[in-house]
Amino acid sequence: MGNVHAAIPDPVTPAGWFTRAEKEKLTEYPHFLGTLKQLHEDEGLLSPMQQWHLRYLEAWRAAYSGNLAVATPLLHNVIDHAGESALVTRASALLINVLSRDHHYEEAYELANTLMVDLPRATDSNARAEALRAIVQMLDLAGESDRALKYARQLNPGEASPENRCANYSYKINATSYVTTLSSQDPGLRRAIAICLADKQTVYADTLRLSRADLLNEEGHADQAVALLKRIEPGILRTGFQPHIAGLHVSLAQAYVNLGKDAEARQSALAAVAASDPKSFTWPLQTAYELLYQIEKRAGHDRAALAYYEKYVRQDKAAMDDIKTRALAYQMVRQQVVDKKLKLEALDKQNRILELRQALAGKAQETSRLYIVLLALVVVVIGLWTFRLKHSQLRFRKMARHDGLTGVFNRQHFLNEAARILQRLHQADAGACLVALDLDHFKRINDTYGHAAGDEALRRVVEICRRELRDSDLFGRLGGEEFGILMPACTCEQGIEIATRIRRNLAAALLKLDPETTVVVSASLGLAHSAVSGYAFHQLFADADAALYRAKHDGRNRLVVDAGGDTPVVVNADMPDTASA
Numbered sequence: 259m260g261n262v263h264a265a266i267p268d269p270v271t272p273a274g275w276f277t278r279a280e281k282e283k284l285t286e287y288p289h290f291l292g293t294l295k296q297l298h299e300d301e302g303l304l305s306p307m308q309q310w311h312l313r314y315l316e317a318w319r320a321a322y323s324g325n326l327a328v329a330t331p332l333l334h335n336v337i338d339h340a341g342e343s344a345l346v347t348r349a350s351a352l353l354i355n356v357l358s359r360d361h362h363y364e365e366a367y368e369l370a371n372t373l374m375v376d377l378p379r380a381t382d383s384n385a386r387a388e389a390l391r392a393i394v395q396m397l398d399l400a401g402e403s404d405r406a407l408k409y410a411r412q413l414n415p416g417e418a419s420p421e422n423r424c425a426n427y428s429y430k431i432n433a434t435s436y437v438t439t440l441s442s443q444d445p446g447l448r449r450a451i452a453i454c455l456a457d458k459q460t461v462y463a464d465t466l467r468l469s470r471a472d473l474l475n476e477e478g479h480a481d482q483a484v485a486l487l488k489r490i491e492p493g494i495l496r497t498g499f500q501p502h503i504a505g506l507h508v509s510l511a512q513a514y515v516n517l518g519k520d521a522e523a524r525q526s527a528l529a530a531v532a533a534s535d536p537k538s539f540t541w542p543l544q545t546a547y548e549l550l551y552q553i554e555k556r557a558g559h560d561r562a563a564l565a566y567y568e569k570y571v572r573q574d575k576a577a578m579d580d581i582k583t584r585a586l587a588y589q590m591v592r593q594q595v596v597d598k599k600l601k602l603e604a605l606d607k608q609n610r611i612l613e614l615r616q617a618l619a620g621k622a623q624e625t626s627r628l629y630i631v632l633l634a635l636v637v638v639v640i641g642l643w644t645f646r647l648k649h650s651q652l653r654f655r656k657m658a659r660h661d662g663l664t665g666v667f668n669r670q671h672f673l674n675e676a677a678r679i680l681q682r683l684h685q686a687d688a689g690a691c692l693v694a695l696d697l698d699h700f701k702r703i704n705d706t707y708g709h710a711a712g713d714e715a716l717r718r719v720v721e722i723c724r725r726e727l728r729d730s731d732l733f734g735r736l737g738g739e740e741f742g743i744l745m746p747a748c749t750c751e752q753g754i755e756i757a758t759r760i761r762r763n764l765a766a767a768l769l770k771l772d773p774e775t776t777v778v779v780s781a782s783l784g785l786a787h788s789a790v791s792g793y794a795f796h797q798l799f800a801d802a803d804a805a806l807y808r809a810k811h812d813g814r815n816r817l818v819v820d821a822g823g824d825t826p827v828v829v830n831a832d833m834p835d836t837a838s839a
């Protein structure tokens with residue numbers, strides 16, 4: 259790569275060339291063009307992002323030289339495709355400048371609004387400073403000086419990088435000048451000029467010094483204004499920056515007019531016209547025509563004066579229209595922003611309503627689920643409760659009907675049931691036997707082995723009896739060691755047979771009371787039959803009991819059958835009185 263600039267060492271990498279180009283563009287414009295040329299020659303070495311950076315610098319060059327038609331599409335391309343947020347922000351800031359210079363205000367304000375919205379997310383300090391400056395410029399153009407100053411205050415020139423320090427000072431002082439009347443001796447203005455000169459930012463330094471010359475003119479120090487302008491004239495002409503050249507000439511013209519030097523004023527005003535695009539409408543051109551009109555009028559050149567006056571009026575009207583267009587564009591974009599915000603708010607509200615509705619529906623679903631669970635729980639609890647109730651009812655009924663020790667019916671239930679069954683048998687004309695059974699000498703077992711052993715013996719006796727009975731037979735414990743058996747649909751002979759079997763089985767059984775104790779228990783039985791005693795329970799029972807009494811009396815371990823009258827029949831007595839352990 260060729261040695262383009264002696265003051266800045268030759269960079270060796272493309273990144274170094276970019277750093278150099280960024281420095282040169284406002285300090286050494288001709289060198290900037292050389293660096294740009296070098297970058298184009300080495301385009302093949304550039305990364306994709308560096309190629310986008312190069313396109314941005316190309317756009318900057320086009321904008322600087324007033325070629326807005328070239329700059330605009332280049333910047334759109336960078337904004338739409340570069341993808342790197344700092345470069346996109348810088349391109350947007352530059353495009354705002356280009357669009358406003360090209361009088362496309364609505365587009366410029368839309369873009370400025372986007373930058374305002376994105377500003378809190380801008381992390382690159384250079385890009386952020388460029389965005390702020392573009393916003394300040396657009397707000398000033400809309401006459402929104404207070405808002406502009408608010409953004410300008412965020413520029414913090416004292417903390418800015420060397421590349422941005424001068425620009426930030428310049429924009430801040432400019433934004434301040436719209437809000438307060440600035441003096442040519444304003445310390446802020448002097449400091450901004452000094453910093454821009456120190457940083458070699460000649461474009462900004464010239465802008466500020468041209469403003470200072472205008473202030474000197476306004477303050478009646480035209481001679482000082484001329485001195486200042488003459489001092490900066492060679493530098494401005496060297497930069498070739500057209501807005502400054504036109505501004506320099508017109509400020510000089512104004513100073514000369516103020517000093518009464520119309521010939522010099524005419525020459526400078528004509529130079530301002532020559533430096534401007536005749537088709538454009540700019541402040542220098544408008545002022546130049548106004549001054550020329552005044553000069554020619556004073557010289558008595560009425561035709562020339564009239565011609566300049568017409569041009570001045572055209573410029574003035576165009577400038578007024580431009581101001582109106584800017585204000586309108588600003589208001590339109592602002593309105594669009596407000597509309598958008600309102601729409602977003604409305605959408606947000608709708609969303610919140612939807613969310614609330616969904617939450618409500620969810621809650622309702624949850625509540626109904628809860629109700630269902632509760633209902634199910636209630637049903638289960640009721641079911642359980644009913645089951646337990648039924649269970650305890652059954653248990654109580656069983657307890658009320660059964661003997662707790664042996665499990666057979668208790669006396670009361672036996673009596674009731676026997677009476678009921680006998681009634682039914684009577685109606686059906688079916689016979690029935692009633693047996694009264696009493697264990698012999700049971701007291702001895704209790705006395706010998708204890709009451710618990712006696713209990714066990716009672717349980718064994720019941721087991722043995724049950725084996726001989728049918729399901730339809732009624733078996734109950736009448737008290738102590740006495741039992742009753744009602745055998746329905748049973749002849750006397752069948753009854754005797756069953757009772758005999760019971761008696762014999764009992765007498766033959768070895769009752770195991772515990773692992774070491776076995777006993778033998780005999781029983782005495784009395785049998786009465788419905789054919790003799792009838793179906794009245796108390797009679798049947800009394801006859802069976804009398805027969806039992808007889809069995810006991812006759813020596814125990816025997817069955818006695820009531821035969822009616824006073825002579826019961828002893829049916830069987832296998833053994834003498836034998837009950838013993």
Ligand SMILES: Nc1nc2c(ncn2[C@@H]2O[C@H](COP(=O)(O)OP(=O)(O)OP(=O)(O)O)[C@@H](O)[C@H]2O)c(=O)[nH]1
Nearest residue numbers: 696697698699700701702704709710712713738739
């Ligand atoms: N272990 C036990 N003993 C009972 C129960 N009910 C009554 N007894 C006993 O049975 C015995 C009955 O005695 P007694 O009325 O004198 O009759 P016995 O000894 O069987 O003599 P006889 O009937 O004349 O042969 C008493 O000792 C009662 O305590 C009971 O539920 N368990």
